[in-house]
Amino acid sequence: MLEARLPQGAVLKKIVDAIKEIVSDANFDCTDSGITLQAMDSSHVALVSLLLTSEAFDPYRCDRNLTLGINIKTLVQILKCSGNDDVITLRAEEPADTLALVFEPPSLERISEYEMKLMDIDNERLEIPDTAYHAEITMAASEFQRICRDMQTLSESVTIEATKEGVKFSAEGELGSGSVTLKQGGSIDSSAETTTIELVQPTTQTFSVKYLVNFSKSTSLAGQVRLAMTAPLPMLVEYKISDCGHLRFFLAPKIDDEE
Amino acid sequence: MLEARLPQGAVLKKIVDAIKEIVSDANFDCTDSGITLQAMDSSHVALVSLLLTSEAFDPYRCDRNLTLGINIKTLVQILKCSGNDDVITLRAEEPADTLALVFEPPSLERISEYEMKLMDIDNERLEIPDTAYHAEITMAASEFQRICRDMQTLSESVTIEATKEGVKFSAEGELGSGSVTLKQGGSIDSSAETTTIELVQPTTQTFSVKYLVNFSKSTSLAGQVRLAMTAPLPMLVEYKISDCGHLRFFLAPKIDDEE
DNA sequence: TTTGAAACAT
């Protein structure tokens, strides 16, 4: 049986909002150490990987491994019935054919209980090795979101170029072309606005910008985002969830021209 | 070559926002003394005339006269990619087939560069003599905007009547009729709210109110607006841009009934 | 009031 009380229920709402445009159905895999999710988008270009460790919950109990096959749209609907300050408790028994969600406001003056049906979902779970990347950029999540949206007005593709001086996002379209360059920030100043680049070798890759715009819906989850590239492998876009997990996206680069 | 650095980039954003509903394509004429634009709306009833003197820029450089044929919608899109506090630098080479725009936030931690394609636009540039008008009204720009919107709810036309006592805006429609009268303000008090009237002879003219509503989108550019009339010539609606230019609109009066 | 995002319907 699973019983997981999430004091910060808003975190779950944000996570589900962030992935709902990308994934329609996904398995939530629950083990003793926490909950993970891995799913590809319908076009098999993007991969979502969520980790919520047991530390996110209080208390967390999972006797036996459980796989909860969830329709994301349904979960979004149900989570809409919770308040932003609510504590959310997840509960599932074996066999896992339903998931119970309990919403409690801080005042405890109200208890909402929902139960959603689960589904059987084929899971082709691929292990993603924790590679050492050639270029790792850490920057303000809001800045990344803004840049992706700006580039989207020009083109369907955006090219990301990481050098030791900085990172350059560029796009070219019918209206014209554009680029945004962020300089590597002073290492002393370590605010969320600081851009940091760790470089093994300069890297340039091109991506479908609509996926990046979708990924950047996770901006509310974390102040910073980490972009990690190793050509020609997929890029990793990571949002840390406090100290209790992360939401990762992987996006295959466009493989048209020279790189 | 043109290279013009506009410390107050927001001014350009406001100008373009103000004219985008009226003009679809326009030539930006760049000379040593500054940048001008003159364009008629599609129905040839209204004329827009912009002057941005070289003093608006720092620095400003224009070796040879350049005509930049700009699609306003495209420019709006690109300007959306700039922040409100950004410094905007315009750059064009000869032949002028592209315009480069550089956006820099005050922090300088980011540089955005856009390049838009230019077009060939027929310019029937008419010189507008700086007439002495029969009636000149200076009033709060926000007041003018409010009055135009109010009159629009009643009718498609508004009549402006300037006498030495004040100025009266009136409209008549199916719902009923209405008027707003502003008295000439005390000459001592010279706040933006003061209404001033300089009169050679009392003047009454009727205009299509939808154009005036469009003109008044420029309200954010200046505290005051100047209306200048000489029947039966077009009215001038002028917004001063600090001490470095103006945005002028000319609107032909309606010529149906008695005047 | 205007602008952008989300939901819905085609």
Added chain:
DNA sequence: ATGTTTCAAA
């Protein structure tokens, strides 16, 4: 999958 309409936030 895309366009349109509605709703919410700045």
